[in-house]
Amino acid sequence: MTPPRLIMFDMDGTLIDSGAVIAEHMATTFRDHGLPEPTREMSHSIIGLSLEVAMANLAGCDAETALLMADTYRGHYRAMLATGDRHEPLYAGAFDALVRLRAHEASILGIATGKGLHGVHRILALHALTDHFVTLQTPDHNPSKPHPGMILRACAETGIDPSATVMIGDTTFDMELGRSAGAKTIGVSWGYHARVALEEAGAHIIIDDYADLDDAIEKVLS
Known part of the structure; x- marks a missing residue:
């Protein structure tokens, strides 16, 4: 197993x-x-x-x-x-990737975001993702990124060690958060910080498409 x-x-x-x-x-x-x-x-x-x-x-x-x-x-x-006429769309491939990961017997999913908890619940409900995540970490009960608190609290809630944890994000704050908590980090190239900045912040892997996420997770945790 x-x-x-x-x-x-x-x-x-x-x-x-x-x-x-x-x-x-x-x-x-x-x-x-x-x-x-x-x-x-x-x-x-x-x-x-x-x-x-x-x-x-x-x-x-x-x-x-x-x-x-x-x-x-x-x-x-x-x-x-x-x-009611505007909302934030999911990136292409995000929903399918989350469905795949949720179905994986060993994967527990969580959120670590600068968005407030009310906004997180709204987004998850909007995109039918509420049941996909076990732990939701926000500034409502954590210091702001890149402080490691969000990851460490999620690990405490789920009983999973940071060494078996992956932080996936588009900013240097996400990479620094993961690194400082002792987790692995996967940068995504479609967000708001440049690839070179993610590399300099310590991303273990950077992906260009959600289709590449599953393999990237296996690689960083192997």
Whole structure:
């Protein structure tokens, strides 16, 4: 019997393509606070961090201002959702990959994301993925990436050692999170940080398609 392994997924830029929506609401939030709008590239650079940390990094502001800006951002996001005409799509191949992994006798799936828990539940329900994940790690009860807390908490919840854990993500924060927790790391090339940045952050493998994920997991855990 194959020993159990924990497969942790980032959300934004890994499972869902949310970059355009995030950049749009960042720009509106900065305008509301009388600040120059960040470029799309700037907004993409902080995806994966908890919202307050992302705001502080982008705006170069103090913690109190970052909290206010995060609240403004959430307000714009809720207003978008209330219209019901926009949502974050899954990347091609993501759903099928999750179905395959869930069916694998040894695989336990989890989420490690900078998105809040309410948003995680919404996305999973939207894409009929609620039952696929055993552990959901968010900034609601963990430090922001790249602190290792999300992985370590998921390992404690599932009883699986970090050495049998894989972190899959599109940003340097994901690679640093996995490495610092003692897990293996798989970078995905379709997200918001460049391949060379993922390599420099310690990705064990980088894949270009979800069809390659199963083999990559076997390789990093072998």
